[in-house]
Amino acid sequence: MSKLEPLLLTQIAATGPLTLDRFMAECLLHPEHGYYTTRDPLGRAGDFITSPEISQMFGELLGLCIAQAWVDQGAPSPFILAELGPGRGSLMADLLRATRMVPGFHDAAQIHLVEASVPLRAAQKAALAGHSMTWADDIQTLPDDLPLFLIANEFFDALPIRQFTCHIQGWCETIIGAVEGKLTLGYAAPVDIPVLTHRLEDTKPGEVVELRPEATPIMARIGTQIAAQGGAALIIDYGNWRSKGDTLQAMQAHAFVPPLATPGLADITAHVDFEALAQAASPASATRLTDQGALLARLGIGARAEKLSRGLAGEALKNHLSATQRLTRAEEMGSLFKALALYPPHSPAPPGFD
Numbered sequence: 001m002s003k004l005e006p007l008l009l010t011q012i013a014a015t016g017p018l019t020l021d022r023f024m025a026e027c028l029l030h031p032e033h034g035y036y037t038t039r040d041p042l043g044r045a046g047d048f049i050t051s052p053e054i055s056q057m058f059g060e061l062l063g064l065c066i067a068q069a070w071v072d073q074g075a076p077s078p079f080i081l082a083e084l085g086p087g088r089g090s091l092m093a094d095l096l097r098a099t100r101m102v103p104g105f106h107d108a109a110q111i112h113l114v115e116a117s118v119p120l121r122a123a124q125k126a127a128l129a130g131h132s133m134t135w136a137d138d139i140q141t142l143p144d145d146l147p148l149f150l151i152a153n154e155f156f157d158a159l160p161i162r163q164f165t166c167h168i169q170g171w172c173e174t175i176i177g178a179v180e181g182k183l184t185l186g187y188a189a190p191v192d193i194p195v196l197t198h199r200l201e202d203t204k205p206g207e208v209v210e211l212r213p214e215a216t217p218i219m220a221r222i223g224t225q226i227a228a229q230g231g232a233a234l235i236i237d238y239g240n241w242r243s244k245g246d247t248l249q250a251m252q253a254h255a256f257v258p259p260l261a262t263p264g265l266a267d268i269t270a271h272v273d274f275e276a277l278a279q280a281a282s283p284a285s286a287t288r289l290t291d292q293g294a295l296l297a298r299l300g301i302g303a304r305a306e307k308l309s310r311g312l313a314g315e316a317l318k319n320h321l322s323a324t325q326r327l328t329r330a331e332e333m334g335s336l337f338k339a340l341a342l343y344p345p346h347s348p349a350p351p352g353f354d
Contacts, residue, residue, distance in 0.1 A: 055326075062091070063095030067099045148231035161270045212272070286342055290338065296334075
């Protein structure tokens with residue numbers, strides 16, 4: 001039993017079952033026993049590996065994409081360069097290295113990292129040594145009077161979800177209860193959920209729809225600022241255009257585990273509903289959803305991979321080619337991960353999306 005599990009059982013005994021979003025929030029962000037607040041989960045020694053940890057090309061290409069969008073909007077100065085959930089800082093470090101020759105870009109950029117994890121903030125500080133940056137717990141605390149150029153890679157999948165099963169009498173919400181001292185999934189009685197009324201058109205009894213309440217104000221802030229001040233946002237995650245099905249999952253030591261098995265010790269996530277993100281970001285314009293592999297191909301990963309392969313041999317070359325394939329092949333991360341971009345209504349879409 002994890003240290004968090006008895007606390008959750010006590011809470012359930014006192015106040016009743018937990019909704020899934022409350023359960024996820026406790027598991028991920030509990031101040032003493034939360035997954036993200038107590039560890040660095042990334043890398044081979046952690047529980048999962050993200051694209052920036054697989055290859056420098058990922059951050060480099062997205063960085064040049066952001067820089068070109070900045071140039072296309074007249075190279076505004078100053079501007080906010082922000083990342084949501086920056087992990088170890090690898091993506092931002094690669095972005096800054098790739099854009100150092102873009103005239104004026106670094107001088108104009110005010111770097112802001114939205115990060116709740118103390119261990120990861122320490123890793124980011126080390127990775128970005130030599131750069132001035134500001135940390136924030138919440139995107140709402142970022143300056144709102146400047147253009148916003150933002151990247152969020154595997155950020156939204158970790159935000160807590162609520163899960164509803166379609167029923168002939170309404171929607172039954174997934175809840176976490178306890179049976180004989182063990183956490184157990186259950187369902188609340190069916191009720192009407194106004195925000196899901198439109199989903200009755202494409203769901204049948206027994207089918208599941210997931211909502212991510214915390215994503216709405218975040219996207220509203222991003223979209224409002226980009227529409228009013230300029231900027232662009234690149235959002236990369238796994239998911240699809242519209243939520244459907246039970247996608248809750250937990251990962252520990254690079255393997256899937258039951259989501260209720262070790263609360264606080266496993267990463268708990270769910271697929272992202274990109275349609276909901278795009279709608280919440282109005283009045284900013286949103287691109288069509290594109291596969292990560294297709295986006296990286298348009299941004300030039302083939303040429304960059306070929307250049308980096310020069311001089312490599314043996315195991316180093318093998319690892320480089322494997323990393324390139326992992327990022328781009330459809331059967332690996334190439335089609336599982338999707339990308340969405342936001343931009344001002346009267347500006348061109350960021351490169352790779354148009």
